[in-house]
Amino acid sequence: MPGPDLGGQSLGVEIEQRTSDTGWRNDFGKCSKVRDHFNETRIHLKEIRPAPAAPVLFDVVVRAYDDGVALRYDLPKQSGLEAFTLTTDQTTFTFPKDARALGGRW
DSSP: OOOOOSSTTEEEEEEEEEEEEEEEEOSSSSOSEEEEEEEEEEEEEEEOOSTTSOOEEEEEEEEEETTEEEEEEEOOOBTTBSOOOOOOOOOOOOOOTTOOOOOOOO
16 A cells, blocks of 8 residues: 655755765776765755654755756654655656756666
């Protein structure tokens, strides 16, 4: 039985920002040293659920690199959400009509 959707009645709790400029070793690609440079924004959210259900806490994490953007959802272990199964992702983006972007799905 599918559970409830996440994000319908969410309130922003806090925003954290950070920048990272590190690297890692790639033993298999063309370049052995890979730069990992990004700006990150983490938005802490609380989704209000009808009583008696407890609110669900989750984060949306966005990283901006020189050549792309990454998005992820972070659901920490919490009462009533010790385990879950993600069955679908219905994340959508709406851009202005005159925006220029290159998108893809891997």
